[in-house]
Amino acid sequence: MRPPSRRQTDSLSNAPVETVSGEIAITHEDVDRAHDRARVSDARANKSLFSRVYLVWLLIGPGVLVMLGENDGPSMLSYAATGSRYGIGFFIPFVLLTFIMALVVQEMTVRLGAATQRGHAELIFDRFGPFWGWFSMIDLTIGNFLTLITEFIAIRAGLGFFGVPPWVAVLSALAVLYLALVSHRYWTWERLTLAAAAFNLIFVPVALLTHPHWRSVGAALITWKPLPGGFSKDTLLIMLADIGATVTPWMLFFQQSATVDKGLTKRDIRFGRIDTALGAALAAAAAIATILAAAPLFTRHMSAENFQAAEFAQALVPVIGRWGAALFALGMIEAGIVASITISTSSAYAFGEVARRPHSLNIPWAEGKAFYSVLFLCAAGAAAIVLIPGLPLVYVVLVVNVIAVLAMPPALVFLFMLVNDKELMGDLVSPRWANALASCVVVLLTAAGVLFGISVVAPRWFEFLGGH
Amino acid sequence: MTKAKKERIAFDASEEQLVLASLERDQLTEVKKHHFPRRRLKGFQVFVLWALRIYLLFMIAVVIYQVWSSAH
Numbered sequence: 001m002r003p004p005s006r007r008q009t010d011s012l013s014n015a016p017v018e019t020v021s022g023e024i025a026i027t028h029e030d031v032d033r034a035h036d037r038a039r040v041s042d043a044r045a046n047k048s049l050f051s052r053v054y055l056v057w058l059l060i061g062p063g064v065l066v067m068l069g070e071n072d073g074p075s076m077l078s079y080a081a082t083g084s085r086y087g088i089g090f091f092i093p094f095v096l097l098t099f100i101m102a103l104v105v106q107e108m109t110v111r112l113g114a115a116t117q118r119g120h121a122e123l124i125f126d127r128f129g130p131f132w133g134w135f136s137m138i139d140l141t142i143g144n145f146l147t148l149i150t151e152f153i154a155i156r157a158g159l160g161f162f163g164v165p166p167w168v169a170v171l172s173a174l175a176v177l178y179l180a181l182v183s184h185r186y187w188t189w190e191r192l193t194l195a196a197a198a199f200n201l202i203f204v205p206v207a208l209l210t211h212p213h214w215r216s217v218g219a220a221l222i223t224w225k226p227l228p229g230g231f232s233k234d235t236l237l238i239m240l241a242d243i244g245a246t247v248t249p250w251m252l253f254f255q256q257s258a259t260v261d262k263g264l265t266k267r268d269i270r271f272g273r274i275d276t277a278l279g280a281a282l283a284a285a286a287a288i289a290t291i292l293a294a295a296p297l298f299t300r301h302m303s304a305e306n307f308q309a310a311e312f313a314q315a316l317v318p319v320i321g322r323w324g325a326a327l328f329a330l331g332m333i334e335a336g337i338v339a340s341i342t343i344s345t346s347s348a349y350a351f352g353e354v355a356r357r358p359h360s361l362n363i364p365w366a367e368g369k370a371f372y373s374v375l376f377l378c379a380a381g382a383a384a385i386v387l388i389p390g391l392p393l394v395y396v397v398l399v400v401n402v403i404a405v406l407a408m409p410p411a412l413v414f415l416f417m418l419v420n421d422k423e424l425m426g427d428l429v430s431p432r433w434a435n436a437l438a439s440c441v442v443v444l445l446t447a448a449g450v451l452f453g454i455s456v457v458a459p460r461w462f463e464f465l466g467g468h
Numbered sequence: 469m470t471k472a473k474k475e476r477i478a479f480d481a482s483e484e485q486l487v488l489a490s491l492e493r494d495q496l497t498e499v500k501k502h503h504f505p506r507r508r509l510k511g512f513q514v515f516v517l518w519a520l521r522i523y524l525l526f527m528i529a530v531v532i533y534q535v536w537s538s539a540h
């Protein structure tokens with residue numbers, strides 16, 4: 001076997017290919033990925049319409065998963081709380097805007113992954129040093145672990161609606177997570193998780209059962225009104241929670257690592273964008289549907305401030321009936337399960353990248369003990385905590401979303417610097433318009449975090465700024 | 469015999485050909501083991517990283533305060 005020629009393209013791509021014997025060491029991971037890529041090459045070679053559609057089918061995955069994965073338990077709870085407190089109005093276009101922000105950010109991870117073939121944590125470690133590398137990983141791990149707790153809360157609450165005991169609910173979710181992994185193939189894992197994620201759209205029929213006033217929805221999308229109660233600290237908190245529900249650090253780490261693990265190359269970036277846009281559209285539809293589904297609680301003046309997933313479903317029974325409420329509860333279960341799979345995977349990817357251990361869903365158990373252990377133990381630890389009696393679950397949900405918002409600016413700054421790193425990206429550095437858009441998103445998210453800080457530390461300043 | 473060599477023996481020639489034909493050079497696991505060099509940061513980039521450190525300290529204080537005040 002002859003090694004491929006060494007192309008002297010730039011100073012960062014001259015890593016030696018040969019092993020000591022002068023040959024390339026092929027790994028199990030390479031073989032699995034090559035099978036997936038061979039199907040892509042075959043589909044690309046055929047120019048028929050069917051082949052084009054098949055090519056899209058082969059190349060979608062990380063974008064849809066990350067967007068629907070972020071429509072997780074606390075996010076859907078946050079959207080339901082938004083609908084029940086503010087009805088149809090300001091928050092419909094606002095949530096749409098947050099998904100556009102997510103699309104702008106996630107597109108950068110596709111380019112970065114395809115151009116460098118490295119995960120986000122690994123690039124931060126390599127390019128900015130061990131301090132920021134370990135910081136990013138620890139920050140991500142803590143944030144992910146807290147978020148995982150909330151996913152199992154959603155699963156427990158959702159299954160609780162059907163009378164399933166908490167320990168059975170939690171064990172069932174862990175079993176699903178394990179089953180998705182058991183093939184040790186990225187492709188199988190991705191397709192199983194995509195199938196589960198499709199159920200996120202269950203919130204659309206739930207919303208239709210409430211017979212939304214479509215003219216009000218249209219008017220809200222154009223005018224961004226009404227905003228009952230005006231702009232206040234509570235409104236800001238809900239806005240922060242909705243931002244936290246859409247743009248979070250784990251998404252950057254997950255999509256970049258999944259892009260690499262799937263084997264997307266520079267040639268596939270266009271499809272990566274389609275994948276991400278499709279995911280954003282589906283996730284936005286599910287999020288807005290959840291707001292619409294819970295909006296009748298606002299018009300009926302039902303206080304839903306401290307509702308959990310199952311309580312929302314119970315409260316909706318008079319509006320959409322038992323079957324509709326059951327669908328809502330099922331949606332919460334799905335949201336928790338898919339997110340627990342994707343979030344624990346992002347922790348495992350980041351760990352493997354920073355600790356220099358094998359990190360791929362294509363590696364067998366014997367090679368990837370550390371990777372799979374981190375993945376499963378994170379989920380199992382969070383699941384165990386949920387079973388502790390008397391845990392302030394609603395408070396945990398709020399803290400998670402706030403932490404996600406606070407941790408986002410550093411993650412975005414690193415993404416921004418990496419995607420503009422000409423040595424890494426070559427011709428794929430962000431164009432000026434993309435940088436302008438990304439800068440707006442970074443500034444907006446940072447401002448959201450700082451405003452929240454002011455509202456907590458110095459409420460009087462906040463009142464001066466316009467809150468009350 | 470190295471671990472990599474032992475593993476390679478498990479794959480037949482057709483699989484090796486498939487890997488070489490289907491994967492780009494920088495997608496190979498062996499290549500990915502080599503890391504990118506540290507970036508040399510310039511003035512504004514150093515400033516941004518310091519601003520990040522300050523931001524984090526401030527925000528961590530805010531979150532701790534919020535947790536503490538809620539607990540009391």
